């Protein structure tokens with residue numbers, strides 16, 4: 001609920017306004033609201049009765065489905081008719097179910113409208129028009145049945161952008177038919193809840209601070225809310241940008257990147273409702289918790305959810321069947337566990353390097369070279385016979401012009417191999433192994449052979465000849481089915497050896513140097529080489545090798561497995577992607593426009609430390625198709641929390657971050673002598689925070705292991721009626737109450753109160769921990785309490 005006190009306090013400050021005119025404005029708007037609600041009720045009644053009828057239809061058809069079908073299986077014709085009649089009945093049911101769903105959605109939409117039909121009004125006089133039109137803006141539109149009166153405009157309608165973008169005075173907005181110019185005479189905002197007019201006031205700002213203040217002061221929920229009533233001008237530009245194929249948003253923590261992305265999805269679905277479906281939009285989410293957290297926004301706006309994926313799912317689907325693939329979280333945990341050891345340092349160096357631009361360019365160059373030489377093939381053998389050796393394949397492959405590209409070359413080689421296989425099968429027909437295999441033929445094989453001979457006119461005159469033909473066919477069938485797996489492998493291009501190709505980079509020093517942009521081996525190359533041999537040897541793939549391997553694999557196959565039907569790709573937390581991952585997504589979704597959102601101050605994974613900010617993303621499309629937007633105002637946290645968090649960052653990175661003016665309690669730092677005392681203090685604190693009414697409290701630990709310990713220690717100390725949820729990798733739901741989770745699962749989400757489990761110098765002492773600590777602290781909306789067992793992190797100490 002909006003905290004009315006905030007609005008009243010602010011509203012009171014405007015007391016220069018004439019009280020009488022204020023009252024008449026209220027009366028006027030109350031009258032209008034009553035009228036609109038009457039309309040909504042009328043429509044609701046109608047839709048409810050339609051819904052009842054449709055439900056009756058569906059239930060009726062289901063119950064009588066089999067009665068209305070004529071069943072007769074006596075002969076082929078009757079069977080055909082029975083089938084047709086079942087299909088007709090099924091079509092009817094599908095159609096009625098669809099109309100039932102449409103009616104249900106209409107009822108839902110009208111019920112939402114009855115609660116809160118609109119949130120703004122603008123009066124706009126188009127140049128040349130006689131008078132200004134009053135335009136009321138809500139989550140969805142409402143017009144009279146004859147279509148003559150527009151009671152409410154959808155927030156996504158072209159004219160609604162006036163509300164978000166412009167102040168009273170001369171104004172213009174874009175429509176698909178061109179720009180419309182005129183005068184914006186009035187901007188009015190409303191708070192309507194449960195069909196009651198709570199507040200109404202005029203504003204000169206783009207979107208008044210008063211309402212935003214009130215909205216931001218609300219307690220958080222376990223899932224994200226839509227922001228349509230308070231979209232800010234800079235966010236609106238992102239939401240409505242249709243000009244660019246690639247939109248990159250760099251925005252401070254809490255600046256509304258995810259919110260803007262989701263409203264943009266809703267906007268696109270509205271704008272292109274005849275040609276775009278939610279299934280054609282994919283959002284890449286950082287983790288399963290986030291997936292659940294954002295899944296309510298679109299349904300609340302009356303739209304179906306887009307697809308959500310994580311990068312991990314993409315990798316798993318492609319190479320997960322053949323290899324044990326480490327995921328990003330497992331990698332992060334391992335790096336944390338091995339921190340300070342020689343092995344740990346070497347691994348970290350490798351992870352850092354493999355997420356770098358240097359490595360990406362090295363592999364790109366390597367792929368270029370592969371089009372001239374060096375492709376590796378698996379020899380094509382059967383029963384010890386070499387049907388095609390790796391050398392022969394290579395010769396054939398490089399005999400095809402390079403300009404044909406990897407995909408065509410692989411397809412041509414496949415054709416050649418299948419032909420070879422066919423003539424090899426021919427040469428084997430008299431061999432004893434074929435005879436033996438033919439003797440094992442089962443009834444089905446014999447039946448097939450028999451049918452073939454019959455088709456050729458056999459089994460009529462000379463029985464002897466027919467038997468011979470049967471035997472020959474059976475042998476051919478036996479040979480063919482023996483080589484079937486080989487044929488299938490050829491179809492899947494399994495004669496290519498992507499792992500061999502990948503490992504070659506670490507087997508040949510000179511090859512690596514020749515491909516590296518500066519001709520140098522990276523520091524730790526030998527360690528990486530030994531590690532790669534060792535992991536691939538046991539069919540495991542480190543996370544840092546997974547995308548490069550997949551990229552090479554898909555490249556040498558000619559990027560066959562693309563998702564061309566996807567029209568829009570959204571990538572949240574984009575700063576955490578390596579250049580390989582960015583390039584891979586572009587290839588995998590070749591037709592998609594991309595909206596990429598991130599914050600380089602929250603680049604917490606080792607894999608993206610060297611990726612060069614957003615470089616990996618901005619090069620994906622031509623400069624004229626690309627737009628970089630910046631969001632600097634942080635809306636999530638109170639001003640004291642934003643100021644506190646900013647100080648964790650180097651000045652140059654913090655300078656662009658502005659808090660939205662919302663007051664609150666100053667963050668509190670508590671240093672405890674040891675972790676035992678830390679757990680005691682935090683347990684007490686949680687009791688207080690719950691008593692103060694904070695509905696979501698996030699206790700954020702650095703790693704999953706630490707989170708597990710923290711959850712156990714808190715459960716021991718807190719009474720049973722305080723449920724403590726330990727959120728780990730697999731769980732997708734964020735409950736109300738106290739959640740204990742590792743830093744990387746807190747990405748993108750927020751809590752009323754954040755308790756930082758142990759911000760000591762031991763846990764967050766190094767430069768690379770700085771962004772992590774910043775990310776953790778910026779999860780707080782209203783309250784931030786930081787605890788440390790022993791010496792405080794240096795990133796917090798100097799204050």
Ligand SMILES: Nc1ncnc2c1ncn2[C@@H]1O[C@H](COP(=O)(O)OP(=O)(O)OP(=O)(O)O)[C@@H](O)[C@H]1O
Nearest residue numbers: 227230231232253254255256257258259635636748
């Ligand atoms: N225009 C707005 N009106 C109301 N609330 C807003 C607005 N913009 C952002 N917020 C609120 O600010 C909070 C942060 O928004 P969001 O999660 O979209 O930011 P973000 O940039 O993705 O953050 P982060 O990078 O830290 O994950 C949310 O609670 C969101 O509802």
